[in-house]
Amino acid sequence: MSAAAPGGAAALGLDAGSTTLKAVAIDAAGRILARRVEPSHPRIGEQAERLLAALRAEVGGEPPVGATGYGRKRVAAGRALTEITCHARGAFALAGRPGVLLDMGGQDTKVIRVGPGGEVQDFAMNDKCAAGTGRFLEVILARLHVPLAEVAEQAARAARPVTVSSTCTVFAESEVISLLASGEPLEGIVKGLHAALASRTAAMVRGAGEGELLMSGGVALNAAMVAALAEALGRPVRVLPEPQLAGALGAALAVLGRSG
Numbered sequence: 001m002s003a004a005a006p007g008g009a010a011a012l013g014l015d016a017g018s019t020t021l022k023a024v025a026i027d028a029a030g031r032i033l034a035r036r037v038e039p040s041h042p043r044i045g046e047q048a049e050r051l052l053a054a055l056r057a058e059v060g061g062e063p064p065v066g067a068t069g070y071g072r073k074r075v076a077a078g079r080a081l082t083e084i085t086c087h088a089r090g091a092f093a094l095a096g097r098p099g100v101l102l103d104m105g106g107q108d109t110k111v112i113r114v115g116p117g118g119e120v121q122d123f124a125m126n127d128k129c130a131a132g133t134g135r136f137l138e139v140i141l142a143r144l145h146v147p148l149a150e151v152a153e154q155a156a157r158a159a160r161p162v163t164v165s166s167t168c169t170v171f172a173e174s175e176v177i178s179l180l181a182s183g184e185p186l187e188g189i190v191k192g193l194h195a196a197l198a199s200r201t202a203a204m205v206r207g208a209g210e211g212e213l214l215m216s217g218g219v220a221l222n223a224a225m226v227a228a229l230a231e232a233l234g235r236p237v238r239v240l241p242e243p244q245l246a247g248a249l250g251a252a253l254a255v256l257g258r259s260g
Helices: 044-059 083-095 133-144 146-156 168-180 186-207 222-235 245-258
Strands: 011-016 020-027 030-041 065-068 099-104 109-113 120-126 211-214
Touching: 011 044, 011 083, 020 044, 020 245, 030 044, 030 245, 044 065, 044 120, 065 083, 065 099, 065 245, 083 109, 083 120, 083 245, 099 186, 099 245, 109 186, 120 186, 133 168, 133 186, 146 186, 146 222, 168 186, 186 222, 211 222, 211 245
Parallel strands: 011 065, 099 211
Antiparallel strands: 011 020, 020 030, 099 109, 109 120
């Protein structure tokens, strides 16, 4: 592949996630020049090629590509990179300093201790059950017919969180329907769902030790989840700028050999 023109794109990064596909173009200094975010399609290889082609058309040239995420090996990229490394690099670049990164996506939840050079010092991961991921909220909120745009408002209106005790997404879905039928308020159930997920996630975060808590991933766009985590942990949660792009940015930086 030819190098990017001076001042143009130096690398492309792609994060092929289970829920969304994210792609970025960066310059030699690591600045994001262009980005794309779309819901993931079953034929993720074809979708990725289309997104990368759109980025190339926008920034010009044929910059090298780094790919990460669960679908990284289905993508035509020069380098396939692990998610943990890419998210650490991307978070370090977006935050400008080290910390404890909580990345909540549709398929898994990652807690990564990011060192002063953007390196991974330690990590923990929940990828065994949807109850500890964004999929838990996605499934049950859809069943309750609560769109994401209304979630924070619903949770804020709640006088109290309604306890949701099921730790399985399927059983929790049945439980919240029963709670509604028994007269529990919708806003209290919404708040309780977020409190339940925050409680499960908090144990992973505490295991990573002290440090500024950074948050990335699609769930970071849910203000109710951010508030529930801060309450469960008793510490502030800093949502990274453009939190969905951390993995894709880290993949692009890795191609350049940069920490951010």
